[in-house]
Amino acid sequence: MTKFNAWNVIKNGLNGQSYWTRQWRDPEPKSSYDVVIIGGGLHGLATAYYLAKNHNIKNVAVLEKGWIGGGNAGRNTTIVRSNYMMPGNHEFYEHSLKLWENLSHELNYNVMFSQRAHVSLFHSPGAKDSVSRIYNIMRLHGTDAELWDLKTLKKKIPHLNYHNSRFPILGAAVQKRAGNARHDAVAWGYARAADTLGVDILQNCEVTGFTRKNGNIESIQTSRGIIKGKKIGFAVAGNTSVLWQMAELGNLPIESHKLQAFVSEAVKPLLDQVVVYGVGGAHFYISQSDKGSMVFGGDLDWYKSFAQRGNLPMVQDVAEAAMAIFPSLGRIRLLRHWAGVMDMTMDGSFFICKTPISNLYLNAGWNYGGFKASPASGWYFADLIANESPHNYVQNHNLERFEKGINIDERGAGPDPKLHG
Amino acid sequence: MIRINCPYCGERDHSEFSYGGDATINYPSLDASEKEWTEAIFFRKNIKGFQFETWHHSNGCRMWLVVERSTVTHEIKSVKPCHPDLQKVVKNNK
Numbered sequence: 043m044t045k046f047n048a049w050n051v052i053k054n055g056l057n058g059q060s061y062w063t064r065q066w067r068d069p070e071p072k073s074s075y076d077v078v079i080i081g082g083g084l085h086g087l088a089t090a091y092y093l094a095k096n097h098n099i100k101n102v103a104v105l106e107k108g109w110i111g112g113g114n115a116g117r118n119t120t121i122v123r124s125n126y127m128m129p130g131n132h133e134f135y136e137h138s139l140k141l142w143e144n145l146s147h148e149l150n151y152n153v154m155f156s157q158r159a160h161v162s163l164f165h166s167p168g169a170k171d172s173v174s175r176i177y178n179i180m181r182l183h184g185t186d187a188e189l190w191d192l193k194t195l196k197k198k199i200p201h202l203n204y205h206n207s208r209f210p211i212l213g214a215a216v217q218k219r220a221g222n223a224r225h226d227a228v229a230w231g232y233a234r235a236a237d238t239l240g241v242d243i244l245q246n247c248e249v250t251g252f253t254r255k256n257g258n259i260e261s262i263q264t265s266r267g268i269i270k271g272k273k274i275g276f277a278v279a280g281n282t283s284v285l286w287q288m289a290e291l292g293n294l295p296i297e298s299h300k301l302q303a304f305v306s307e308a309v310k311p312l313l314d315q316v317v318v319y320g321v322g323g324a325h326f327y328i329s330q331s332d333k334g335s336m337v338f339g340g341d342l343d344w345y346k347s348f349a350q351r352g353n354l355p356m357v358q359d360v361a362e363a364a365m366a367i368f369p370s371l372g373r374i375r376l377l378r379h380w381a382g383v384m385d386m387t388m389d390g391s392f393f394i395c396k397t398p399i400s401n402l403y404l405n406a407g408w409n410y411g412g413f414k415a416s417p418a419s420g421w422y423f424a425d426l427i428a429n430e431s432p433h434n435y436v437q438n439h440n441l442e443r444f445e446k447g448i449n450i451d452e453r454g455a456g457p458d459p460k461l462h463g
Numbered sequence: 464m465i466r467i468n469c470p471y472c473g474e475r476d477h478s479e480f481s482y483g484g485d486a487t488i489n490y491p492s493l494d495a496s497e498k499e500w501t502e503a504i505f506f507r508k509n510i511k512g513f514q515f516e517t518w519h520h521s522n523g524c525r526m527w528l529v530v531e532r533s534t535v536t537h538e539i540k541s542v543k544p545c546h547p548d549l550q551k552v553v554k555n556n557k
Binding site for chain 1: 482
């Protein structure tokens with residue numbers, strides 16, 4: 043693998059770009075590995091990378107049923123933030139944001155992380171009080187957070203709809219270190235960095251069954267043959283229940299829902315920040331990609347589904363929200379839209395935990411928020427697999443929290459997965 | 464758009480309805496163990512394929528329905544009133 047640096051860019055520039063090597067190998071599966079991670083998305087790849095990097099466990103395979111970057115890694119709106127308040131969550135997401143800040147250097151791959159500020163609008167004094175509380179909690183824990191009054195907001199983003207009389211904009215809660223990144227680059231960067239450390243990335247390798255021995259999973263049946271793993275990690279958010287039932291483990295506090303996202307044609311620089319608008323049943327978030335496309339999304343489709351395609355009522359809802367807050371987008375054309383399948387959990391928080399099978403570990407339940415979490419998710423999942431006990435930050439992110447009554451419910455929405463947006 | 468054939472109103476767009484959830488949950492008795500209650504409230508089969516689920520005709524007759532629908536293709540096999548007595552009434556009226 044050729045390292046990306048100024049010298050190699052110049053050298054290849056002079057040689058017709060002919061000396062670049064492929065980004066990661068395409069190995070044949072070995073018969074056994076120390077750790078097998080099922081799911082070659084951002085979380086699985088990050089886990090494999092940190093197993094090799096932080097814990098020196100390099101005999102690792104990542105099994106991906108499709109291709110790298112083809113699942114939810116390519117079906118998100120690329121927003122990175124850490125504005126959480128519940129114990130466990132805020133430390134975890136803040137660590138994730140810190141990992142993002144150095145990720146391009148860490149992976150020797152430009153993930154185009156852009157800390158352009160996350161601007162969450164509020165429209166009533168009650169909403170201002172509520173968000174002030176959350177952002178004050180963040181400040182007390184050392185995360186950056188601030189409030190912009192209307193004057194500042196108008197200066198920073200002049201073309202929002204400041205004349206909406208039903209939901210007047212009063213100001214915004216802002217996290218300046220938040221922003222977005224290039225989703226494909228994160229997947230490719232982690233795959234390339236993990237591969238360099240010796241991890242086997244096995245694409246087109248779908249898991250079809252498990253063989254159990256003495257209560258453990260002894261081997262995994264896949265479309266590319268039988269693979270043994272001393273330890274096995276699931277990182278297949280969206281389809282966790284399918285694998286969970288394949289391993290005959292029963293039910294999970296998860297429902298799969300689909301979330302749509304949209305990309306418009308490219309326009310000249312229009313929006314420097316990530317803007318979030320959420321009132322009166324609407325939920326809308328938007329940013330502009332480096333190519334110039336407006337990238338935006340809204341709520342779930344509101345019914346359970348494993349279909350990776352969205353339905354039209356939500357397209358209309360999102361378009362209405364866009365027009366309510368950004369009337370200047372009225373004539374912009376949509377290039378494409380897609381839906382990704384989310385693990386929506388019963389309290390809106392994730393799982394990084396042990397399972398009833400002693401050599402099986404679970405990483406699941408990322409709801410809307412899997413993209414920004416991926417570095418820390420890999421970090422703490424690798425830590426769990428290597429040390430066999432959860433780090434303090436994720437000690438309550440397990441399946442037992444519901445029976446114990448220690449749900450981590452940021453929204454206070456209760457046990458209805460679709461409401462944890 | 465999914466079309467749901469409401470037994471009271473006829474076939475309508477799914478945007479008239481709101482999704483409830485798993486229609487096969489059996490709530491345990493009040494003195495059942497915490498484990499049983501946790502299982503009923505928080506744990507789901509999350510079927511990939513045909514499942515029974517509840518929908519509320521919230522912008523229509525406001526009745527709760529049990530729909531058998533595929534979570535992969537969104538094809539609907541059957542729609543019935545939630546309440547078993549109402550199922551009989553609807554059947555007798557046909």
